[in-house]
Amino acid sequence: MTKWTTADIPDQTGRTVIVTGANSGLGFETATALAAKGARVVMAVRNLDKGETAVARITAAKPAATVELQQLDLGSLASVRTAAAELKAAYPRIDLLINNAGVMYPPKQSTADGFELQFGTNHLGHFALTGLLLDNLLPMQGSRVVTVSSIGHRIRAAIHFDDLNFDNRYNRVAAYGQSKLANLLFTYELQRRLATAAEPTIALAAHPGGSNTELGRHLPAVIRVPTMKMVAQPAAMGALPTLRAATDPAAAGGQYYGPDGFAGTRGYPEPVSSSKQSHDTDLARRLWQVSEELTGVTYPID
Numbered sequence: 235m236t237k238w239t240t241a242d243i244p245d246q247t248g249r250t251v252i253v254t255g256a257n258s259g260l261g262f263e264t265a266t267a268l269a270a271k272g273a274r275v276v277m278a279v280r281n282l283d284k285g286e287t288a289v290a291r292i293t294a295a296k297p298a299a300t301v302e303l304q305q306l307d308l309g310s311l312a313s314v315r316t317a318a319a320e321l322k323a324a325y326p327r328i329d330l331l332i333n334n335a336g337v338m339y340p341p342k343q344s345t346a347d348g349f350e351l352q353f354g355t356n357h358l359g360h361f362a363l364t365g366l367l368l369d370n371l372l373p374m375q376g377s378r379v380v381t382v383s384s385i386g387h388r389i390r391a392a393i394h395f396d397d398l399n400f401d402n403r404y405n406r407v408a409a410y411g412q413s414k415l416a417n418l419l420f421t422y423e424l425q426r427r428l429a430t431a432a433e434p435t436i437a438l439a440a441h442p443g444g445s446n447t448e449l450g451r452h453l454p455a456v457i458r459v460p461t462m463k464m465v466a467q468p469a470a471m472g473a474l475p476t477l478r479a480a481t482d483p484a485a486a487g488g489q490y491y492g493p494d495g496f497a498g499t500r501g502y503p504e505p506v507s508s509s510k511q512s513h514d515t516d517l518a519r520r521l522w523q524v525s526e527e528l529t530g531v532t533y534p535i536d
Contacts, residue, residue, distance in 0.1 A: 237502040238474065240267045243481045247272035250325050251480075252367070254278045254306060254360070255335025257288040260382065260442055263473035264332060266292050268480070269299035276325065278306040278317060278335075308335055308359025309345035311529060318366035328370040330480055333360040333381040333417075342404040349528070350399040352406075356413035358529055361420055365531040368435070372534070377435040380479045381421050383490070384441050385498055387414040388509050393521055416521060418490070418508050423518035425488040431535040436487030438479040439508075442472030443493035443500050467493070467500040475503040 251268050255261040256277035269275045269292055279285035285303045292301050304321055307313035321328070336356045345354035364379055371377040391411030394400070400409050417439065424437040444466045475491035485491075490508050495501025511517065526532055 238478050238482070238504070239502070240270075240474070240477065243267060243271045243477060244483060245272055246481070249329040250274045250276070250327055251330040251332065252276045252278055252304070252321065252325075252328060253332045253334055254308065254363070255280075257281065257284040259469050260473045260476065261332075261334040262288055262291075263470045264334060264476050264480075265301065266295075267473065267477055268330075269301050270296050271481075273330075274300045274302070276302050276304050276321065278304045278321075280305070280307045280309075280335075306335075306363070307346075308355045308363070309351065311347050311359070311362055313346075314359055314362045315366065318363055321367060322370050326370060327374055328367060329374050329377050331364060331367060331371060331379045332476060332480060333364065333379070334476065335360075336382065336413075338384075338386070338410050339406040341406070342400070344399070348399070350404075350409055352409045352413040353398055353416065356410075357416035357420065358525060360417070361525045362529040362531040364424070365529075365533045369534055371435050372433050375434045378480060378485075379421075379424065379435065379437045380476055381417050381437070381439050382441065382476055383417040383421075383439050383508070384410075384414040385443065385492075386410050387418055387441075387512060391415040391509070391511070393419070393517060395520070395524065398524075415509070415512060418512040419514070419518040419521050420525070421490075422488055422513060423515075423522050426515075426518075427533065427535050429487060433535060436485075438485060438487065438489050438491070440475035440479040440491040440503070441498070441506075442469075442475060443467060443495070443498055444472075471500065471502075478503040 251273045253265045256265040257279040306317040343351040390408040421439040479491045492506040493501035494504045
């Protein structure tokens with residue numbers, strides 16, 4: 235069977251792409267591959283200095299690449315609103331939004347708005363950003379929203395509506411699992427709403443398997459080092475599921491892409507399954523409503 239690689243990415247000339255967390259790791263590899271195929275890539279990053287370094291790396295390798303920066307802190311709803319307003323004004327047409335940025339297993343921390351850091355950044359920040367940018371995606375035939383989830387959506391994962399911020403008893407693994415399950419519930423519910431509204435935009439998700447990136451920096455060294463040696467693949471491989479979800483002409487709304495290797499930890503991208511819980515429509519609708527209330531963002535398709 236043919237393995238899907240960046241060589242299979244169709245020409246992206248004329249398309250405008252926004253990638254969150256694009257200054258390193260999976261986001262950087264995603265932005266690099268899309269820019270190399272002719273897309274106008276907007277790297278939405280928290281740290282502009284690191285973003286400028288990333289832009290320089292891409293343009294040094296691909297002088298013809300069009301790569302631009304946007305400041306965005308997903309841990310601040312004020313920053314999300316400011317960034318969305320600037321992006322909507324600067325890019326009237328958006329063909330692809332890749333919700334890639336994330337944080338994994340940090341010590342207990344809160345966002346600027348008081349949300350548990352992983353739930354607030356990985357889910358609520360992207361929920362708000364997508365809703366605020368959707369008006370610029372909807373008119374574009376073939377436009378997509380791709381959200382990066384994780385194998386972690388199966389590990390100690392549940393939506394703790396009675397304690398979304400883990401104020402009672404924080405567990406970094408469970409909190410990460412909640413945020414990654416939320417990414418999938420959001421994707422599937424967004425796709426249902428887009429389809430009901432007969433919009434041309436589709437929503438998909440992807441996961442990178444085990445990838446050697448800065449995302450794992452909060453893992454204890456005794457776990458991180460052997461894990462990276464045994465199962466982690468390079469970031470360029472980890473980005474392939476996202477890139478396939480974003481560009482494969484055969485990809486359909488609601489699909490989930492991940493590596494085809496052992497336990498989904500490594501390999502080439504293919505459609506994969508997600509947990510039964512991630513397909514719970516009642517759970518998804520409840521999370522959507524709560525997310526609207528917490529962010530103050532409603533969608534133009536609702």
